[in-house]
Amino acid sequence: MERIRNDQIIEDLVLQNKRNADISRIIDDRGRPIREHVVPILDDLNLGIVRPHIQAQLFELKPVIFQMLQTIGQFSGLPTEDPRLHLRLFLEVYDSFKQQDVPEDTLRLKLFPYSLRDRARSWLNVLPSGTMASWNELC
Structure with missing residues (x-):
């Protein structure tokens, strides 16, 4: 049970870091044209x-x-x-x-x-x- 709890804490931290990185990327991308936002960035997969x-x-x-x-x-x-x-x-x-x-x-x-x-x-x-x-x- 303790392992499941630790796994959940780690997963929550990973997801929070991912969200923060996504927000930073959005802020950095303000100068990009809209068409560049709809083209998938395959490196991120x-x-x-x-x-x-x-x-x-x-x-x-x-x-x-x-x-x-x-x-x-x-x-x-x-x-x-x-x-x-x-x-x-x-x-x-x-x-x-x-x-x-x-x-x-x-x-x-x-x-x-x-x-x-x-x-x-x-x-x-x-x-x-x-x-x-x-x-x-x-x-």
């Missing part, structure tokens, strides 16, 4: 999970996969949620959609972000780029 390379010729993530992830419920990181249950349910969905010539880690890493929301998704988004390169590192 944080990819905590290494994007796995897919060698299969016919790889497709079908909409039904995302619907099933929605059905089992996305994990938001609340203290009342069971992360082990979420992982078990996630793996059940994953097992239903294994694809030929696509390694397990690859498909799991591609799908996992879609199973998160709110605090859990924020946690994933603040991981340093390239932190998670395999399923074992993620779990």
Whole structure:
């Protein structure tokens, strides 16, 4: 229980620092034309999970996969949620959609972000780029 509390404190500090950085950037950007504000700055994208390379010729993530992830419920990181249950349910969905010539880690890493929301998704988004390169590192 103490670890969960410490994790929450750390997460709150990270989010506050991120908000402060965003405000500073907005203030510094006052002289930029509006059109520059709507163009995405790709350098700011944080990819905590290494994007796995897919060698299969016919790889497709079908909409039904995302619907099933929605059905089992996305994990938001609340203290009342069971992360082990979420992982078990996630793996059940994953097992239903294994694809030929696509390694397990690859498909799991591609799908996992879609199973998160709110605090859990924020946690994933603040991981340093390239932190998670395999399923074992993620779990």
